[in-house]
Amino acid sequence: SLDIGSLISSFHGFYMLEITEPSAMTTLRKDVASMIGTGRYELLMEMKEEGETLNIYTAGDEKVIDSFVFMATDTDGMQFICINGAMNRSDVEKLIAAAVAK
Numbered sequence: 001s002l003d004i005g006s007l008i009s010s011f012h013g014f015y016m017l018e019i020t021e022p023s024a025m026t027t028l029r030k031d032v033a034s035m036i037g038t039g040r041y042e043l044l045m046e047m048k049e050e051g052e053t054l055n056i057y058t059a060g061d062e063k064v065i066d067s068f069v070f071m072a073t074d075t076d077g078m079q080f081i082c083i084n085g086a087m088n089r090s091d092v093e094k095l096i097a098a099a100v101a102k
Helices: 020-038 089-101
Strands: 013-018 043-048 051-059 064-074 077-088
Touching: 013 020, 013 043, 020 064, 020 077, 020 089, 043 089, 064 089
Parallel strands: none
Antiparallel strands: 013 077, 043 051, 051 064, 064 077
16 A cells, blocks of 8 residues: 555646547547647656556656656556646655555
């Protein structure tokens, strides 16, 4: 279990989609690529394993993340999460490292 209580209080918006329809997946991929392509977001982590791809992007500065985008794709569908807020970058990076290690 991961303690995310300290981060939740900093959220201004939380958006989550789970998509299995191929055309909707194509549309979401294009929309995310367009959003990431603005230069505002940076790739925090990319992981590929056995047909699954995970990308995590952040926007903000070296201390605060004001937008966090998580997109996971596999053969069955796609999961998209976007969190907006004022999250401490080091707390988010520690949380991700702990989650990946499990």
